[in-house]
Amino acid sequence: MVVMECSGSLSTFSDQETVSRTVSNLKMISASFYIPKNNPLKPLGDDAHFICEPEQTIGVADGVGSWSKKGIDAGIYARNLMLNAADSVRDEMKKYGVVIPKRVLTKAFLNTKAEGSSTACIITLQGEFLHCANVGDSKFVLIRENKIVFRSPVQQSKFNCPYQLGKISNTPSVAEECACKVQEGDVIIAGTDGLFDNVDEKELETLVFMGLLEDIKPEVLAKKIAMFAHAQAKDPCACTPFQRESIRAGFQRSGGKYDDITVVVALIMSTSMAAWSPVWEATPAEFCGEAFDDSPGSWFYFSHPSVTLPLYDLPFSLDGPDLLVPISLST
Numbered sequence: 001m002v003v004m005e006c007s008g009s010l011s012t013f014s015d016q017e018t019v020s021r022t023v024s025n026l027k028m029i030s031a032s033f034y035i036p037k038n039n040p041l042k043p044l045g046d047d048a049h050f051i052c053e054p055e056q057t058i059g060v061a062d063g064v065g066s067w068s069k070k071g072i073d074a075g076i077y078a079r080n081l082m083l084n085a086a087d088s089v090r091d092e093m094k095k096y097g098v099v100i101p102k103r104v105l106t107k108a109f110l111n112t113k114a115e116g117s118s119t120a121c122i123i124t125l126q127g128e129f130l131h132c133a134n135v136g137d138s139k140f141v142l143i144r145e146n147k148i149v150f151r152s153p154v155q156q157s158k159f160n161c162p163y164q165l166g167k168i169s170n171t172p173s174v175a176e177e178c179a180c181k182v183q184e185g186d187v188i189i190a191g192t193d194g195l196f197d198n199v200d201e202k203e204l205e206t207l208v209f210m211g212l213l214e215d216i217k218p219e220v221l222a223k224k225i226a227m228f229a230h231a232q233a234k235d236p237c238a239c240t241p242f243q244r245e246s247i248r249a250g251f252q253r254s255g256g257k258y259d260d261i262t263v264v265v266a267l268i269m270s271t272s273m274a275a276w277s278p279v280w281e282a283t284p285a286e287f288c289g290e291a292f293d294d295s296p297g298s299w300f301y302f303s304h305p306s307v308t309l310p311l312y313d314l315p316f317s318l319d320g321p322d323l324l325v326p327i328s329l330s331t
């Protein structure tokens with residue numbers, strides 16, 4: 001496992017559970033924004049994510065779209081995987097008082113019966129450390145004082161072919177684990193390749209810097225970042241990480257990559273600050289759901305002060321925002 005002190009010195013520890021019990025006054029305040037590709041036949045896209053606020057754990061997943069050639073919707077796999085992961089997170093905390101991401105991923109994988117495959121990244125705050133288990137190219141970055149100081153590792157077998165969990169794909173045994181020390185004021189941005197393939201690290205740093213300057217809430221920052229990624233994704237002239245990686249891999253390509261875009265923003269705050277944070281004053285009605293832009297139904301906004309998981313399988317109308325309501329599984 002990679003364990004990183006973000007000051008630059010490398011530290012190691014052998015017993016994750018010992019570390020997890022370290023007393024800390026840090027808390028993650030998390031929110032998300034999801035923009036699925038505009039496809040009326042598949043309005044929920046291939047990405048999925050969850051936020052387990054009481055357990056201080058988040059997860060993102062990206063169903064592998066090429067399953068559609070076999071008539072399989074990998075978004076269902078990704079959503080089931082994240083639902084099962086959120087269940088495992090709550091079980092782990094109840095039983096052991098600690099969340100171990102690789103164990104969560106393993107349980108979620110074993111409980112997911114859908115056809116398909118998906119990348120997955122599970123991130124949890126334990127004491128002063130973020131712990132992560134990852135399969136594939138979803139990831140998180142840690143921003144401190146306007147600079148990315150840590151990136152979780154990504155895994156792909158070749159260009160644009162990420163490792164993936166699935167019955168005939170990889171198992172969680174390939175998951176890479178990492179940990180990094182965090183401090184108050186750090187910002188974690190987790191997401192799928194729809195984010196990281198379309199937004200440069202410098203751009204991400206600037207978006208976060210501007211957001212913090214304006215003192216915006218995590219849900220607003222997540223939305224701004226997702227909107228920027230969406231604009232890049234649809235711009236045939238944008239200079240993007242995906243364009244550069246394509247050329248490096250020998251493909252002529254310009255512009256962004258049109259893809260589902262998941263952004264989760266987590267602010268590291270001290271518990272005393274978090275207690276009066278404006279985030280907690282947000283009303284569910286204000287943040288429960290939004291659909292906008294010129295293509296109705298193409299943008300879904302899932303955020304809630306106590307959100308744990310968007311209810312992706314809820315049948316809803318694409319005509320208006322009213323039914324785009326995430327559920328809270330914490331009640």
Ligand SMILES: [Mn+2]
Binds near residue numbers: 062
């Ligand atoms: Mn993707």
